[in-house]
């Protein structure tokens with residue numbers, strides 16, 4: 229519907245064409261003159277606003293449909309972006325305001341305003357608008373969904389990091405417990421070794437002295453002497469067994485001569501007992517290095533477990549223990565030429581776990597290199613221990 233459109237065209241056919249065009253558009257379209265009064269509006273626009281087109285013509289569009297913000301607060305005309313734009317002869321596009329219907333309700337709208345020019349002069353503006361309730365609803369739903377997602381991600385991340393922290397604390401506690409158990413076990417072993425040495429060792433020695441005395445007194449009785457000699461032999465055997473047990477419980481050589489001598493003696497024993505060829509390489513600079521009581525026991529127990537594994541599982545002919553200095557680090561490698569193994573990603577068996585824990589407890593790192601058919605190398609690296 230048009231009013232005062234003479235400046236657009238006086239030609240009836242041309243006006244008819246324009247009318248058809250406007251009426252066919254789905255968007256609302258209206259025009260205003262310099263006073264903001266409606267000079268035309270299409271059917272879609274009028275019905276979106278709840279009016280008949282005739283009721284709108286000549287009315288001031290700002291006061292009719294654009295008078296208030298969505299919160300009902302009045303919007304003075306000089307704040308109106310359409311008004312401002314067309315005063316400046318500029319266009320504008322807005323999608324964050326509402327338009328008001330005849331029944332007093334409003335709807336979120338997207339509108340665009342373009343100046344109508346007659347030559348250089350601006351004579352009015354054409355405004356297109358559409359109801360974007362659905363779009364706003366979808367945007368709001370998307371926004372809410374994104375917020376909810378973010379909230380859940382934050383919640384989940386917090387849960388996960390607290391679970392992680394608990395896990396770390398539990399692992400630290402287990403590690404401390406394991407280190408504590410190892411040191412308690414070593415104390416216990418040392419204690420038992422002392423008791424056996426003092427009680428059993430002293431009793432066996434005393435018994436041998438007594439038997440020797442008896443043998444002196446009865447040296448003329450060959451039969452009795454034979455029995456006494458047999459008893460002395462049993463005593464000797466018992467002394468040997470006690471020494472072996474003591475050595476196993478707490479290798480004296482570890483306390484007296486240090487780690488390297490203890491490992492050498494362990495290798496000698498292993499070779500004598502099992503026939504496995506044992507090689508020990510330890511350069512002077514390493515031999516002079518003492519690691520402290522705790523660390524020396526830990527390293528000794530690790531080598532002991534590795535050698536036990538070689539004897540039990542490897543079917544090897546040769547095992548070598550090589551110690552070397554790498555800068556200030558100490559590297560100890562035990563290598564066998566046995567059947568090898570598939571190295572577990574995270575060991576679960578107690579021998580390997582125990583070695584790992586002992587290494588970690590003294591600030592070391594233990595690695596296992598092996599593959600079926602290619603022997604096994606266990607490498608222990610202790611950082612910054614060389615003097």
Ligand SMILES: Nc1ncnc2c1ncn2[C@@H]1O[C@H](COP(=O)(O)OP(=O)(O)OP(=O)(O)O)[C@@H](O)[C@H]1O
Pocket residue numbers: 537538540541542564566567568569577578579580581604
């Ligand atoms: N030198 C080796 N050569 C081949 N296989 C080995 C060697 N060392 C360890 N293994 C394999 O790794 C497994 C785990 O060793 P680990 O010391 O943890 O357990 P274990 O010796 O079987 O039992 P435990 O030490 O608790 O008495 C062994 O069962 C064996 O299959």
Ligand SMILES: [Mg+2]
Pocket residue numbers: 533536537579580
């Ligand atoms: Mg084992």
